[in-house]
Amino acid sequence: MKPGTTFAACAALLRRDLTLIWRRRGDALNPVLFALIVVALFPLALGPEPENLRRIAAGIVFVALLLSGLLALDTLFRGDYEDGSLEQLVLSPHPLALLLGCKIAVHWLTTALPLLVVAPLLAEMLNLPRAVLPVLLAALALATPLLSLIGAVCVALTVGMRRSGMLLALLVLPLYVPVLIFGAGACNAAQAGLAFAAPLLWLGAGLVLALVLAPLACAAALKISLS
Amino acid sequence: MNRLTLWFHRIGSPPTFYRIAGALAPWCFGVAIVLGAVALYGGLVVAPRDYQQGDAYRIIFVHVPCAWMSLFAYIFLAVNAFIALVWRIKLSEVLAMASAPIGAAFTFITLVSGSLWGKPMWGTYWTWDARLTSELVLLFLYLGVIGLHHAIEDRRQAARAASFLALIGIVNVPIVHFSVNWWNTLHQGSTVRLMGESHITGDMVWPLLVMALATHIWFFGSLFARARVGLLELEGGKDWAREIALADVARETTVAAHG
Numbered sequence: 041m042k043p044g045t046t047f048a049a050c051a052a053l054l055r056r057d058l059t060l061i062w063r064r065r066g067d068a069l070n071p072v073l074f075a076l077i078v079v080a081l082f083p084l085a086l087g088p089e090p091e092n093l094r095r096i097a098a099g100i101v102f103v104a105l106l107l108s109g110l111l112a113l114d115t116l117f118r119g120d121y122e123d124g125s126l127e128q129l130v131l132s133p134h135p136l137a138l139l140l141g142c143k144i145a146v147h148w149l150t151t152a153l154p155l156l157v158v159a160p161l162l163a164e165m166l167n168l169p170r171a172v173l174p175v176l177l178a179a180l181a182l183a184t185p186l187l188s189l190i191g192a193v194c195v196a197l198t199v200g201m202r203r204s205g206m207l208l209a210l211l212v213l214p215l216y217v218p219v220l221i222f223g224a225g226a227c228n229a230a231q232a233g234l235a236f237a238a239p240l241l242w243l244g245a246g247l248v249l250a251l252v253l254a255p256l257a258c259a260a261a262l263k264i265s266l267s
Numbered sequence: 268m269n270r271l272t273l274w275f276h277r278i279g280s281p282p283t284f285y286r287i288a289g290a291l292a293p294w295c296f297g298v299a300i301v302l303g304a305v306a307l308y309g310g311l312v313v314a315p316r317d318y319q320q321g322d323a324y325r326i327i328f329v330h331v332p333c334a335w336m337s338l339f340a341y342i343f344l345a346v347n348a349f350i351a352l353v354w355r356i357k358l359s360e361v362l363a364m365a366s367a368p369i370g371a372a373f374t375f376i377t378l379v380s381g382s383l384w385g386k387p388m389w390g391t392y393w394t395w396d397a398r399l400t401s402e403l404v405l406l407f408l409y410l411g412v413i414g415l416h417h418a419i420e421d422r423r424q425a426a427r428a429a430s431f432l433a434l435i436g437i438v439n440v441p442i443v444h445f446s447v448n449w450w451n452t453l454h455q456g457s458t459v460r461l462m463g464e465s466h467i468t469g470d471m472v473w474p475l476l477v478m479a480l481a482t483h484i485w486f487f488g489s490l491f492a493r494a495r496v497g498l499l500e501l502e503g504g505k506d507w508a509r510e511i512a513l514a515d516v517a518r519e520t521t522v523a524a525h526g
Binding site for chain 2: 193194197198200201204207210211213214215217218221222225242257260261264265267
């Protein structure tokens with residue numbers, strides 16, 4: 041049998057993953073609910089004074105989205121590993137990195153994009169100044185794909201494990217540190233009335249680098265853990 | 268094959284390395300303890316008081332060598348991880364995984380001694396300064412490598428996965444350091460330079476350097492001891508490992524018979 045073109049393979053993979061998620065669309069809301077609840081916990085713990093909340097709002101939204109993304113990471117390869125289609129993906133004649141890139145893109149679209157949509161709501165719950173909101177959204181738009189890409193590499197390393205949740209957090213969170221610093225740093229700078237372009241540009245540079253390298257690293261890691 | 272490659276291959280074979288490491292490890296520990304004792308004497312007794320920090324500065328004789336070692340061990344880990352992934356050399360996998368817990372221990376000592384020093388000097392045990400934060404992230408990276416290595420059943424696959432993580436981590440360390448540096452910094456600059464003049468008197472430098480040497484030798488002693496165990500675990504089914512195990516059993520039974 042002659043294999044189809046790489047483009048067709050990617051299109052088929054994208055269609056399949058999107059269909060699978062659409063069939064279980066209720067699950068797609070879970071990361072959003074998680075982020076909402078985490079954000080709601082902070083005023084309960086710190087007290088409802090708007091001034092206090094305003095000062096830390098951007099950081100809390102960032103951390104809530106990061107944790108929510110961390111919990112969603114586990115589903116990236118789990119289903120495919122359990123039904124064996126992940127091994128077929130590795131065996132396919134098409135470049136594995138490209139196929140994984142497609143999977144990561146779908147994962148980002150279905151788990152991180154809904155979070156971006158509710159981010160203004162979360163920010164409003166914490167009284168984030170309106171002027172900072174565009175910076176927060178820009179930082180999140182750059183940071184969430186970066187988090188998905190970095191996370192995918194670590195998920196690929198833990199793919200065969202039964203209980204990988206805590207270990208995955210231990211592997212991923214140190215790698216998330218710079219993203220968090222730049223992302224939340226941009227928001228804090230904007231809130232303090234300082235220049236915020238530099239951290240955003242750094243995030244963009246990191247994203248470009250990760251777009252190229254992370255799928256390759258993810259493919260290498262997957263081959264190690266499926267060997 | 269020329270002599271150097273031959274020698275290299277021979278060293279790299281597990282039974283040979285097991286024997287050599289077994290012979291070297293006690294010497295490393297002995298020399299490291301003697302050097303460490305000399306350095307501690309030099310640092311705690313001979314070296315003068317600091318005009319500004321008083322006696323509290325003397326923690327640097329432990330803190331700074333351990334901080335150097337935390338980075339050295341990670342670089343050693345990463346180099347071996349790279350060799351293990353590219354050339355699939357078994358010994359490198361074992362060495363990489365053996366160096367992770369030692370590095371983690373040095374990192375931990377660095378953090379603890381640093382906070383003990385920070386309390387009288389900065390008035391706080393912990394601050395979110397660039398070096399402290401990147402050292403903490405380094406500790407988490409070590410723990411991640413160790414955790415991943417323990418979580419996978421197959422020893423070789425575990426070593427390869429953990430090696431891969433270590434390589435990702437080494438990209439991360441400078442980025443973290445840079446980002447936190449940009450974010451916030453309080454830590455004093457380096458006082459010891461390899462090139463040019465150090466900002467520190469000679470009486471303080473020599474104990475520091477001797478201690479650095481001692482920690483390096485200790486690292487290798489500990490590495491050899493751990494690598495021997497790792498090799499035995501990995502090669503448990505092979506003849507040479509079985510011979511060693513049987514010889515141990517035989518010795519124990521004779522001791523028991525005579526005792």
